[in-house]
Amino acid sequence: MIQPEQLLQTLHAHFDKTPYGNHPDELYEPIRYLMSLNGKRFRPLLTLLSASIFDENWDGAIKPAMAIEIFHNFTLMHDDIMDNAPLRRGKATVHEKWNANTAILSGDVMLIKAYDHLLDIKPELLRSVLSRFNQTAAEVCEGQQLDMNFEMRWDVTEAEYIEMIRLKTSVLLGFALELGGIVGGANDEATQLLYTAGENMGIGFQLKDDLLDVYGDPEKFGKQVGGDIISNKKTFLLIEALAKAEGSVKEELNRWITMKTFDKTEKVNAVRGIYDQLGIRQRTEEKISTYFNSGFTSLEQLNAPSDRKQPLLQFAHQLVNREQ
Amino acid sequence: MIQPEQLLQTLHAHFDKTPYGNHPDELYEPIRYLMSLNGKRFRPLLTLLSASIFDENWDGAIKPAMAIEIFHNFTLMHDDIMDNAPLRRGKATVHEKWNANTAILSGDVMLIKAYDHLLDIKPELLRSVLSRFNQTAAEVCEGQQLDMNFEMRWDVTEAEYIEMIRLKTSVLLGFALELGGIVGGANDEATQLLYTAGENMGIGFQLKDDLLDVYGDPEKFGKQVGGDIISNKKTFLLIEALAKAEGSVKEELNRWITMKTFDKTEKVNAVRGIYDQLGIRQRTEEKISTYFNSGFTSLEQLNAPSDRKQPLLQFAHQLVNREQ
Numbered sequence: 001m002i003q004p005e006q007l008l009q010t011l012h013a014h015f016d017k018t019p020y021g022n023h024p025d026e027l028y029e030p031i032r033y034l035m036s037l038n039g040k041r042f043r044p045l046l047t048l049l050s051a052s053i054f055d056e057n058w059d060g061a062i063k064p065a066m067a068i069e070i071f072h073n074f075t076l077m078h079d080d081i082m083d084n085a086p087l088r089r090g091k092a093t094v095h096e097k098w099n100a101n102t103a104i105l106s107g108d109v110m111l112i113k114a115y116d117h118l119l120d121i122k123p124e125l126l127r128s129v130l131s132r133f134n135q136t137a138a139e140v141c142e143g144q145q146l147d148m149n150f151e152m153r154w155d156v157t158e159a160e161y162i163e164m165i166r167l168k169t170s171v172l173l174g175f176a177l178e179l180g181g182i183v184g185g186a187n188d189e190a191t192q193l194l195y196t197a198g199e200n201m202g203i204g205f206q207l208k209d210d211l212l213d214v215y216g217d218p219e220k221f222g223k224q225v226g227g228d229i230i231s232n233k234k235t236f237l238l239i240e241a242l243a244k245a246e247g248s249v250k251e252e253l254n255r256w257i258t259m260k261t262f263d264k265t266e267k268v269n270a271v272r273g274i275y276d277q278l279g280i281r282q283r284t285e286e287k288i289s290t291y292f293n294s295g296f297t298s299l300e301q302l303n304a305p306s307d308r309k310q311p312l313l314q315f316a317h318q319l320v321n322r323e324q
Numbered sequence: 325m326i327q328p329e330q331l332l333q334t335l336h337a338h339f340d341k342t343p344y345g346n347h348p349d350e351l352y353e354p355i356r357y358l359m360s361l362n363g364k365r366f367r368p369l370l371t372l373l374s375a376s377i378f379d380e381n382w383d384g385a386i387k388p389a390m391a392i393e394i395f396h397n398f399t400l401m402h403d404d405i406m407d408n409a410p411l412r413r414g415k416a417t418v419h420e421k422w423n424a425n426t427a428i429l430s431g432d433v434m435l436i437k438a439y440d441h442l443l444d445i446k447p448e449l450l451r452s453v454l455s456r457f458n459q460t461a462a463e464v465c466e467g468q469q470l471d472m473n474f475e476m477r478w479d480v481t482e483a484e485y486i487e488m489i490r491l492k493t494s495v496l497l498g499f500a501l502e503l504g505g506i507v508g509g510a511n512d513e514a515t516q517l518l519y520t521a522g523e524n525m526g527i528g529f530q531l532k533d534d535l536l537d538v539y540g541d542p543e544k545f546g547k548q549v550g551g552d553i554i555s556n557k558k559t560f561l562l563i564e565a566l567a568k569a570e571g572s573v574k575e576e577l578n579r580w581i582t583m584k585t586f587d588k589t590e591k592v593n594a595v596r597g598i599y600d601q602l603g604i605r606q607r608t609e610e611k612i613s614t615y616f617n618s619g620f621t622s623l624e625q626l627n628a629p630s631d632r633k634q635p636l637l638q639f640a641h642q643l644v645n646r647e648q
Contacts, residue, residue, distance in 0.1 A: 021462060027469040078432060082425040101406040101472065104428060108402060109465040111435055116458045119451055127447055130454075134440045138345060141433040145351040148425065 001307065004315045007048040007058075011041055014062055015069070020113055030094045030106040031113070034073050037089040042319070043176045044069040049312040050180025050194055053304050060120070061183045064129075067117035068176045071133075074110035075140055077103050082148065090222075111137075121183060129182055136175040143168025150234050154242065161239050162203060170202025177312075190302055197298035197316075204291035205319055210235035211284045212323070214272055220323040226268030232257050236287070237280050241271075244278045292320045326635045331372040331382075335365055338386055339393070344437055354418045354430040355437070358397050361413040366643070367500045368393040373636040374504025374518055377628050384444070385507040388453075391441035392500045395457075398434035399464055401427050406472065435461075445507060453506055460499040467492025474558050478566070485563050486527060494526025514626055521622035521640075528615035529643055534559035535608045536647070538596055544647040550592030556581050560611070561604050565595075568602045616644045 015035060021028040044065035051061035079085075080093040081103050087093060095103035121129050146164040150156045177198035181191040212221055213228040214237055228235050238257075245253050253274050256267055275281060299313055339359060345352040368389035375385035403409075404417040405427050411417060419427035445453050470488040474480050501522035505515040536545055537552040538561055552559050562581075569577050577598050580591055599605060623637055 021466075024466060024469050024473060026473060027466055078428055082428060100424075104402055104406060105465055105469055105472075108432075108435065109462050111432065112458050112461045112465070115439060115454065119455055119458075123447065123451055126450055126454075127443055130439065130450075131443055134436050134443075137436045138433050141429055141436070142345070142348060142351055145348050145429055148429075149348060149350060 002049075002052050002311045004045060004049065004311060007045055007052070008041065010062065011044050011048070011065065011069075014066060015041075018066070021109065026098075026102065027106055027109060030077070030098055030102055031073075031110050033097070034077055034088070034094055035070070037091055039069070039073065039089060041069055042315075043072055043172065045315070046173065046176040046198065046312070047180040047183075049315055050177045051184035052180075053302070053308045053312060054181060054184030054186045054190070058180075058184065060122075061180055063117045063120040064179055064183055065176075067114045067133075068172065068179065070110055070117060071114040071137060072172060074107050074114060075144070077107040077110065079144060082144070125182060129179065132175060132178065136171050139167045139171045143171075153234075156234055156239055158236070158239055158243065161234070161236055165206040165236075166199065166203055169206045170199045173202035173205065174198035190304070193298045193302050197295040199295075200291045200298065201295035201316060201319065204288045204295065207236050207284060207288045207291065208320070208322065210237055211281070211288065214268075214275065215281060217323055222324045226264070226272070229268045229271045230264050237275055237284055240280050240283060241275055241278055244280070245274065249274060249277060288320070292316070325631065326373075326376050328369060328373065328635060328639045331376070332365060332369055334386065335368050335372070335389065335393075338390060339365075342390070345433065350422075350426065351430055351433060354401070354422055354426055355397075355434050357421070358401055358412070358418055359394070361415055363393070363397065363413060365393055366639075367396055367496065369639070370497065370500040370522065370636075371504040371507075373639055374501045375508035376504075377626070377632045377636060378505060378508030378510045378514070382504075382508065384446075385504055387441045387444040388503055388507055389500075391438045391457075392496065392503065394434055394441060395438040395461060396496060398431050398438060399468070401431040401434065403468060406468070449506055453503065456499060456502065460495050463491045463495045467495075477558075480558055480563055482560070482563055482567065485558070485560060489530040490523065490527055493530045494523045497526035497529065498522035514628070517622045517626050521619040523619075524615045524622065525619035525640060525643065528612045528619065531560050531608060531612045531615065532644070532646065534561055535605070535612065538599065539605060541647055550588070550596070553592045553595045554588050561599055561608055564604050564607060565599055565602055568604070569598065573598060573601060612644070616640070 018035075019028070020031045020035075047065035047068055048058055048061055051058040051065075055061075076088060077094050080088055081095045081100050085093050086096050091097075093103070094106065115130075115133075118129060118133060119126070143164055143166070146160075147168055150161075150164065174195040175198070177194035178191045181194040186194070210228065212225075213223070213235065214226065216225050218225045227233075228238070232238070241253060253271070256262070256271055256274075259267070296313065296316065299309060299316065302309060342359075343352070344355045344359075371389035371392055372382055372385055375382040375389075379385075400412060401418050404412055405419045405424050409417050410420050415421075417427070418430065439454075439457075442453060442457060443450070467488055467490070470484075471492055474485075474488065498519040499522070501518040502515045505518045510518070534552065536549075537547070537559065538550065540547075540549050542549045551557075552562070556562070565577060577595070580586070580595055580598075583591070620637065620640065623633060623640065626633060
């Protein structure tokens with residue numbers, strides 16, 4: 001049986017020997033820098049896992065899978081400018097290490113290189129794959145725009161939030177699985193199931209991210225636990241709490257999110273306490289389960305031998321149980 | 325015989341009914357704004373003129389031609405952020421009217437929409453067109469990076485400058501003509517000639533831009549004459565003058581380009597005077613003629629009835645003689 005680790009090694013080896021471009025260095029070095037920061041690369045892994053269900057020879061899916069990862073990193077390079085983020089994967093972001101202009105232009109050429117990696121797809125599949133990729137890529141931008149719009153609003157509903165993370169995060173996971181299926185030779189019904197599976201798991205994945213930021217084990221999480229609370233980031237947990245809180249609890253929550261100066265640990269503990277009081281943790285965990293289970297159901301419905309589906313299912317379960 | 329004006333009308337009509345996307349408005353409105361600023365749209369016009377040489381029915385070239393113009397406007401939206409430009413076509417740039425984040429993200433989605441407009445190309449041609457488009461698009465970014473690198477340098481050579489404008493401006497004009505040929509059914513020899521013609525005319529076009537900025541008729545030019553001199557922009561004229569000036573002329577030129585405060589009209593007149601003394605105008609005009617003539621020669625070599633080539637040749641001659 002194929003091991004995810006084996007596929008990851010293959011991906012790493014291919015990324016390591018990709019130069020992205022030659023001249024001028026100022027344009028391509030930031031790409032090599034960002035791509036070398038050891039991202040988890042689970043999006044291209046999903047593509048390979050998906051392709052390997054339908055085709056033992058999943059080599060043809062490598063370059064398309066890389067396109068997904070390069071596209072994802074392009075969005076990170078540009079989002080980090082927009083979010084004014086100093087760090088990415090524990091290292092300086094490109095706009096911090098160089099400057100915003102470099103991050104804009106290197107990001108642009110990354111998007112072009114992502115398209116270039118899709119050209120290996122069989123000619124008869126190319127048009128439909130690109131059409132789906134274009135749709136997905138535009139949706140990711142739409143999600144980022146909604147996320148920025150939400151910064152100015154305090155009345156974001158749960159439904160609006162789920163739609164935002166669906167666009168910003170999930171559609172690319174859905175397309176990563178769908179793409180593997182298409183390249184592997186799956187039929188339309190199967191690629192649709194793969195997309196739906198990825199879309200649902202992607203929402204679960206982002207909600208898990210929101211949860212870990214508040215309830216993660218500081219030893220395992222990698223990032224500062226409570227970062228979202230400190231910055232008033234409109235996560236699923238905060239949106240739920242704002243909707244549920246009443247009376248004095250609501251007043252306390254509002255007091256913390258409007259406070260200009262505060263002790264960080266105190267704020268994190270206080271807001272986490274409010275979440276506990278309102279049952280937000282449990283509600284978030286239930287939502288995560290619901291979305292992941294819905295994803296698993298789609299994968300189980302796939303008309304393929306269950307031993308071929310096993311590696312993908314196993315990896316998907318790791319995503320639910322992750323602690324970082 | 326086909327009239328360029330007729331093709332332009334068709335293009336305008338198609339752009340006017342293109343929404344680019346729906347939701348959220350914050351993402352797509354800046355695209356509609358920039359695309360409505362009445363650019364000259366001569367790049368997509370070149371594509372249609374080129375296609376119409378080989379195919380009386382040039383309808384199939386409209387969406388690919390639009391891709392070229394959308395791509396060009398994407399580069400403007402991002403370049404204007406990098407260059408801190410307040411105005412574009414006499415109106416506020418997107419990052420001025422909205423903000424830099426909006427200009428980054430709307431620009432990103434524009435690039436995706438450019439790719440989307442290429443998908444109408446016949447499936448058997450799609451892969452090779454996209455491969456050439458990717459190469460061209462990356463080269464345009466490389467040219468912009470070189471242009472930014474040159475801002476920090478005073479030793480840019482003529483050859484380096486020509487290579488920079490070839491990448492930043494000419495390759496897209498070359499590809500615009502090549503694309504029309506491909507879609508119109510031209511053979512490889514013809515598409516290669518079209519590319520070379522566009523590449524050479526593109527260099528001539530940019531040099532003409534540099535020249536008009538110094539010697540243009542203020543009544544006709546549209547922009548402030550002398551803007552490049554005021555900002556010490558490293559144009560062909562300044563690079564030539566820096567290379568040619570000696571003794572007291574060199575001292576005077578250096579004095580003007582290092583001066584922190586100055587009367588704008590006085591500086592423009594003084595530097596223009598130095599250019600006159602050094603014969604820079606004549607040298608630039610000769611270069612412009614050389615590149616355009618080289619482009620015309622390629623077009624004349626095209627194996628197509630000369631009445632079919634006439635509209636393109638006629639339009640190319642307008643580009644040489646333009647005064648704005």
